[in-house]
Amino acid sequence: MSFIDFHQVSKRFGDNVVLDDLSFGVANGERVTLIGPSGSGKTTILRMLMTLTKPDSGTIAIDDEYLWHERRGDELVPAGEAHTRKVRSRVTMVFQQFNLFPNMKVLRNITEAPVHVLGTPKDEAEARARDLLEMVGLQSKADFYPSQLSGGQQQRVAIARALAVEPDILLLDEVTSALDPEIAAEVLDVLRDVAKTSDVTMLLVTHAMRFARDVSNRVLMFNEGKIIEDAPPEQMFNEPQHERTRGFLRSVLEEV
Amino acid sequence: MNFDWNYALDILPLLLDGLLTALIATVVGYVAALVLGLVFALARRSSKRWICLPVGFFVEFIRGTPLLIQLFFLFFVLPQLGLALSPLAAGIVGLGLHYATYTSEVYRAGIEGVPPGQWDAAVALHLPRRRVWTSVILPQAVPRSIPALTNYSIALFKDVPQLVAITVAEPFTVGRAIIAETFRPFEPITMAGLLYLAVALVLSYLGRIVERRYKGMATA
Ligand SMILES: Nc1ncnc2c1ncn2[C@@H]1O[C@H](COP(=O)(O)OP(=O)(O)OP(=O)(O)O)[C@@H](O)[C@H]1O
Numbered sequence: 050m051s052f053i054d055f056h057q058v059s060k061r062f063g064d065n066v067v068l069d070d071l072s073f074g075v076a077n078g079e080r081v082t083l084i085g086p087s088g089s090g091k092t093t094i095l096r097m098l099m100t101l102t103k104p105d106s107g108t109i110a111i112d113d114e115y116l117w118h119e120r121r122g123d124e125l126v127p128a129g130e131a132h133t134r135k136v137r138s139r140v141t142m143v144f145q146q147f148n149l150f151p152n153m154k155v156l157r158n159i160t161e162a163p164v165h166v167l168g169t170p171k172d173e174a175e176a177r178a179r180d181l182l183e184m185v186g187l188q189s190k191a192d193f194y195p196s197q198l199s200g201g202q203q204q205r206v207a208i209a210r211a212l213a214v215e216p217d218i219l220l221l222d223e224v225t226s227a228l229d230p231e232i233a234a235e236v237l238d239v240l241r242d243v244a245k246t247s248d249v250t251m252l253l254v255t256h257a258m259r260f261a262r263d264v265s266n267r268v269l270m271f272n273e274g275k276i277i278e279d280a281p282p283e284q285m286f287n288e289p290q291h292e293r294t295r296g297f298l299r300s301v302l303e304e305v
Numbered sequence: 306m307n308f309d310w311n312y313a314l315d316i317l318p319l320l321l322d323g324l325l326t327a328l329i330a331t332v333v334g335y336v337a338a339l340v341l342g343l344v345f346a347l348a349r350r351s352s353k354r355w356i357c358l359p360v361g362f363f364v365e366f367i368r369g370t371p372l373l374i375q376l377f378f379l380f381f382v383l384p385q386l387g388l389a390l391s392p393l394a395a396g397i398v399g400l401g402l403h404y405a406t407y408t409s410e411v412y413r414a415g416i417e418g419v420p421p422g423q424w425d426a427a428v429a430l431h432l433p434r435r436r437v438w439t440s441v442i443l444p445q446a447v448p449r450s451i452p453a454l455t456n457y458s459i460a461l462f463k464d465v466p467q468l469v470a471i472t473v474a475e476p477f478t479v480g481r482a483i484i485a486e487t488f489r490p491f492e493p494i495t496m497a498g499l500l501y502l503a504v505a506l507v508l509s510y511l512g513r514i515v516e517r518r519y520k521g522m523a524t525a
């Protein structure tokens with residue numbers, strides 16, 4: 050079984066079949082970009098890994114532990130909440146809309162989870178939070194409220210906040226789509242840095258193709274709930290095999 | 306008919322005592338409504354059916370029946386079941402329970418007003434459920450509920466005269482006792498009404514200040 054393992058996962062919303070018997074794996078430390086047209090299920094995949102959405106059938110495992118199932122003898126039974134919590138504690142996610150907590154200052158946004166989940170002493174968590182803020186270039190904003198920051202700054206705080214939980218797997222869902230291009234570039238620089246300096250496994254959905262090429266070592270092309278192409282970025286972007294991929298890449302590159 | 310100022314001055318202390326009782330019923334009943342309403346709102350969101358279903362039924366039942374009947378039940382029927390309350394205690398419990406069903410709706414709206422992304426982020430940060438409520442959801446939901454909650458303090462106060470029915474010594478009950486002795490209803494009833502009006506005006510004024518202070522927060 051791969052480090053991250055989707056096995057025959059299906060998901061529908063009403064009549065809309067979003068994922069159809071999908072299986073794929075991601076190795077530890079891999080950086081995988083998910084591309085594909087709108088509605089092809091990319092967000093759904095990330096949300097499932099974060100346990101924000103539950104699959105209708107199939108299994109998802111992280112490092113041999115199932116997210117929604119527990120082993121009992123030879124059988125798989127539905128997991129209790131404690132089990133799901135334990136498995137997902139290795140995963141975190143950064144969202145398109147930042148989702149910072151508006152009632153907390155920047156520093157507490159970052160220390161909230163270390164202090165109340167990991168049990169890190171407060172001063173230690175704050176010191177680490179300040180280091181993370183420095184890494185994202187916002188050390189001067191520790192005592193600001195999120196509403197006092199620009200979108201790009203908020204997203205960089207959100208990245209720092211996600212890293213503070215010391216994840217093994219970092220999910221990034223179109224983290225720059227709500228931002229102007231120049232601002233987006235700053236955020237992407239931060240993420241390049243993260244990719245370079247850590248060995249966290251990354252799954253990212255992005256329309257920033259050059260960024261995807263720089264940071265990922267694998268690209269998955271989704272179409273109608275299936276993976277239709279799975280290749281290293283050079284191959285995916287330079288010589289896509291599938292007609293749908295070619296059409297999709299052409300339309301994305303025209304947009305920019 | 307002339308307003309007899311001497312008579313009025315004589316009975317004023319009694320009526321003010323009554324007003325104090327009315328204010329105690331209002332404050333204690335309102336605090337109870339604020340706390341219980343939050344408990345109801347949270348219980349109704351519980352994923353455990355044995356919590357959310359009975360609480361939901363109870364809340365709908367209380368909201369759907371008149372306060373007066375609940376007061377009668379608390380004061381006249383409950384003692385037969387072995388729980389005797391003083392008039393004021395029964396009044397406070399009645400007001401608190403009744404208004405808790407309204408405040409619980411206000412909290413519910415406030416909680417639903419918190420964007421879903423906040424819940425998502427709380428999951429992504431692995432926050433324990435209790436912590437999600439205390440540090441993420443309620444700090445956002447409660448401030449945006451405050452203007453509507455303030456309005457219920459005024460509504461509750463205006464329902465205090467209903468406690469006459471269970472002999473709580475609020476101004477109208479006091480007034481009726483005075484009339485029974487003097488047979489002169491004009492001054493006591495007018496004064497009791499004016500006392501209520503004065504407090505209601507002060508409360509609405511405070512309510513407007515609170516509303517202005519928190520309006521910005523609801524949209525922030
Ligand atoms: N909670 C939901 N209820 C109903 N339908 C949903 C829900 N979430 C997603 N969908 C549907 O599932 C499909 C896949 O959605 P998803 O968000 O995974 O696509 P996506 O590949 O991320 O698209 P985009 O590029 O637009 O973000 C879409 O048709 C969407 O409308």
Ligand SMILES: [Mg+2]
Binds near residue numbers: 092223
């Ligand atoms: Mg999406």
